[in-house]
Amino acid sequence: MLTIASPAARVKEGGNFVFTFSLDADPTFAPILEYEILGVGTMPATVAGQTSDINIGTFAISGRTATLTINSFDDSVFEGDEQFEVRFLDNSLYTLSGLSAFTFTIEDNEPVVSIEQVQDAAEPSTNGTFRLSVMNPIPSGGIAVPFSIGAPSIEPPSMVAAATVEDFKLLFREQVFSITAGVFSVPESTNSSSNFTVTISVADDFIAEGDEVFTVTLGAGGEPRFGLGTSVATATITDNDAVPIATIRATGMPAETGTQSPFTEASTPGTFVVELTDGMMNSVPALQDGATVSFTVAGTADTRALYNLSLSESYNFSYVQATGVGSVRIPQGQSMANIVAAPVDDEIVNIPPRTIDFQLTGGLGTSPTLPVASGYVLGSQNMAALVIQDNDVFPTATVLAGAMSVQEALNAGVQIPVTLSNSAQFPTTVSYTVGGTATNGVDFFALPGTLVIDQGQSLGVIDVAITDDFIDEGDETFVVNLVGGGGVSGYTLGANSSPVTVTITDIDTAGISVNPTQILTSEAGTAGTFAIALDSQPTATVTVDLTGLVATQGTLSTQALTFNATNWDQAQTVTVTGVDNDDATPNPPYTLTLAPSSGDGKYGGLTNLPTVQVTNQDNDGFGVSIGSLMGNVAEGATTAASYTLNLNRATSSEVTFRVSGGEQLEVSTSSSGPFSRSVDFSKSDTSLQTIYVRAVNDQKIEGDHSGTLTHEVFATNDPNYSGIKISNLEVNILDNDLPQIRVAATRNASEQSQVQGRFELLLVDPNDIDPATMSPRPVPAPNNITFGYTVGGNAQVPADYSILGLTGNTGTGVIAKGDTQINVLVNPVNDFMSELNEDVIFTLNSGTAYAVGTPNIGTVRITDDDVVGVDIVGSNLLWKKGAPILLSKFASPVSLAYRSPSPQIRLPT
Known part of the structure; x- marks a missing residue:
């Protein structure tokens, strides 16, 4: 029976697997053990020095126990852990007890x-x-x-x-x-x-x-x-970066400082702070490439006159005044820019105080997360404003003329100076009242009650033209007193300003002129004449009664003459005709007296008047009778006037007479002449001697004037006629020399400033040339000369101007006797209409009492001061009731559009 003891299941590369084999009995011979190695995966192994590709082997057991070692390679190659299986095979020589198959892992030892x-x-x-x-x-x-x-x-x-x-x-x-x-x-x-x-x-x-x-x-x-x-x-x-939010705030209180002089201007600036924030009012830097923040500037302050913009930092900054558009580039890493608004000490009172309204523009949306080309987005706080604290005050208006006087005469006038404590900051209209005993528009040209002092000026003049009205009204006064001021008028009243009293000294005196004051009549029925006219224009009808007539010596063509405001200076002729009586005694002279009566107090009961002495020549004794002059004696006349002279009684001795005409008259005993300054002739009977008279054509402008014919007995042997006194004959001479009137426009008119335009009409003698200037010399009017004229041009009456005595497009004026010129004044109408400058063309018409000279046309230009514009009345700090004020009238309806720069301000509808 064979038992196998398994080694450790895992070893590192280079490690060994050792099997131990045990037999339960001694073998009779050494058994051979068979085994095979199977790879699990691809991991190779070696057995007893054999490579892994020999996977079947044998092993001899020489005793009851034995060991088998399997070595792993340390190959320096990463393969990961490797597994293999060892199987022991059965054999007829032994019987396996327990496991016969084993799995092992070779742990790779590479990193x-x-x-x-x-x-x-x-x-x-x-x-x-x-x-x-x-x-x-x-x-x-x-x-x-x-x-x-x-x-x-x-x-x-x-x-x-x-x-x-x-x-x-x-x-x-x-x-x-x-x-x-x-x-x-x-x-x-x-x-x-x-x-x-x-x-x-x-x-x-x-x-x-x-x-x-x-x-x-x-x-x-x-x-x-x-x-x-x-x-x-x-x-x-x-990421720590976010697209910055551009905001704006205003700091400081910009104020004008410095003296009232353009040479020491200074200012206290205010600042607009453009800041990049994170939306929580924390500063954040500009991102890569910086942030170019755009802005617009508006407000009631005009950057070209009231302040200047600059940048505290040395960043890129641009601003176009004409459009109010600009930008500032905040560099990468920086978070703010300070735009300084420096007020200009303009010496102008700004009512209401002027504002600078600054608004950021541009950017993208309100909170993007992606990059923005401009480098910023607009924050909700994208508007700010500064109010310029003004250091200027309106000048005080003062008139210090006190009492003044002026004569009522041709071209007379008075200038009342109105001074401002410093220069007017804009065309300033100073108001005044007119009072006194003189009548505005009658005794002097109508005063409008306002005076415009031009911008930059500190002196204005109330120009008062006196009316020469020919009325004996005594001295009169008018009083000018400054009023108004304050608010937006541009001035305040000076504390020491007082009313100005102007006395108009009247040069007209009620009186009656008589010419001549001695006349001759005769018992032969010849008549004498005299003329009567008033010296001043009456305010009521004047009746002049004639008294003192001696009925046995003469008769009157009229017992009374009537004068009024239109014919007062036109002479009325009275004829006295001699009456024959049988008394040979010479008639004593008698005196005609004038007895005026009128509702005009100056003429009613007037005394110390001239008288007319009348001598009625006797035709019954020795004497000489002078007849009435037949016809007019006129310079340049082709036909001579005539009168007669005769002896009242015949004589045995001839009487030689000399008739002399002096410097003004020529005489002859023949109608065909010759004429000379004197003529002699003899008479012994009572037949009439006709004497012809003509005026010396002297080319002198004298007007109608008188000459005297004197008579004397030049030689005689008759004691009755020797040394006899013969009456003179007063002759009225009609002048044929007319003065020329020449026209010159000597001053243009200004509508808002109420400067009167002026046409000067100059009376000259065309025959009297000044060698120094080669121009005719001025000549006094021989009589009151009434002239006529016509006006034209694109200025219209009465919308644009008026002229005293002008009715429609024609008018008349009078150059008073003794005067050499007259001014025709053009009174502009301040109509508040913005219009082009307009012209008044004055053309002198022909007349019988004067000749039209060259030039006879003049042009006065009326300058318009009105501009199209709108001003806003109110306060920047606390909006008060106010309204837009149009700076000029308009010819058709005008619509005004306005908007509020802030949701906190509600505008009226």
Whole structure:
């Protein structure tokens, strides 16, 4: 009976399996034991030095006991554990007791390499680790373990595969791997197990890419000197980057400071802080390539005049004033940019205070997780505003003229200066009232009650043109007092401003003119004339009664004359006709007196008036009678006027007369001449001697004037006529020399500033040339000259302007006697309409009392100060009741669109 004792079931490579055989009785001869070795799998083995391909063998048992050793090879090749089976076969020489088949394992002693994840990595600087473990000793020279990096077969949601170079490096001992495949060089070791650390060195990449995952896969290499255990390990890199959220906030209180001088401007700036945050108001840096944050700037402050934008940092910054669009680039790793708003000390009061509204734009969505090209997203806090604290105050308006006086005369006027304590910050309308005894628009050109002082100016003038009205009304006053101010008017009233009282000194005096004051009539029935006119325009009808007539010497053509406001300066003629009486005694002169009556107090009861002395020549004794002048004496007339002279009684001795015309008249005894300054002739009978008279055509502008014909007895032997006194004859001469009126536009008009335009009408004598200028000299008006004119151009009456005395498109004016010129003033209408500049074209019409000179046309331009625009009245800190104010009137309806920059502000509907 053969019993087999089995050895250990497992041995390391190079170890032995020893079987022990026992027989229960001594054998008579040595039995031969047969066995076979069967491989379980592919693992080879050797038996007693035989190779594994001899799998059937015999073994002789020489005694009752024996051993059989099976040796395993240490082959330096990793095969993993190997199994084989040993079977002992039955034989007729013995009987097997117990097991006859045994299975054994040869444990491979080559290294087995495994990898496992120990710790994940996290940006910015938390490294992760893998553990590389080796079971069994590592042979001399170590082993080279290849690996590759890739993505897991199933990626977790919201994660992406990491790229080695950009995201991490692997560190193994002194090896650094930044590629997707490599070889770990594992050193030799006699330890039964060894552990090595593979470090995941994370890269802080400033890229918002989300958490990343990757795998390390070990490979067997070209020579199977080691085996693989767990060959794949997965690690996660937690991303610390998120797309930053761009926010804006305003800090500081920008304020204008400095003196009221453009040479020392300074300011207190405010700052807009553009900050990148994580949504919890924590600062985060800009990612890779930085964040270019776009913005727009609006508000009521004009960046071109009220403030300047700049960047504190040296980042890329751009801003276009014209469009209000800009951007700032926050570099990678930085989290904020400070945009400084520096106010300009503009010396302008800004009501309400001006705002700078800053709004971020651009970005993508509100919370993306993928990279954004602009490098940021908009946060909910994307608007901020600064209010510029103004250091300017409105100037004070003051008038310090006190009492003033001006004569009521042609072109008379007065200028009342209105001063501002500093320059007007915009066209400033100063209001004033007009009072006093003078009537606005009657005694002086109508004052509008406002004065516009142009921007940048500190002085304005209330220009008052006095009306020369020909009425004796006594001195009058008007009072100008500044009012208003405050609010958005652009000025405040000065504490020391006081009303200005202007006295208009009247130069008109009620009176009556008579010409001539001595006349001759004769008993032969000749008549004499005189003319009466008023010296000033009455306010009521004036009736002038004539008294003092001696009925035995003459008769009157009228006993009373009537004058009113239209004919007061037009002379009315009174004719006195001599009456014959039989008395040879010379008639004594008598005096006609004027007795006016009127509702005008200046004329009713007027005294100290001129009188008319009338001499009625006697025709009954020795004497000389002078007849009435027949016809007009006019310069340049082709027909001479005439009158008669005769002796009242014949004489035996001739009487030689001399008639002289002086400087103004020429005389002759023949209608055909010749004419000279004097003429002599003789008479002895009582027949009439006709004397012809004509005026000297002197080319002097005198107006209608008078000349005197004197008569004397030049020679006679008759004592009755020798030395006799003969009356003079006053002659009215009609002037044929007309003054020229020339037109010049000497000042344009301004609508808002209420500057009057001016046409100057100058009276000149075309025959009196100044050799220095080769221009005709001015000449006083010989009489009141009424002229007519027409206006044209694209300016319209009365919408755009007015002219005193203008009705429709035609008007009249008067150049008073003695004056050389008159100004026709154009009063612009401040209509608040934004329109083009308009022209007033003045054309002088022809008349009988003057000649039209050259030029006879002038153009005054009315400058429009109105602009199209809208201003908003209100406060930036506390919205008050206010309304948009149109800066000019509109010709058709205007629609205004507005929006609120903040949901906290509700606008009216």
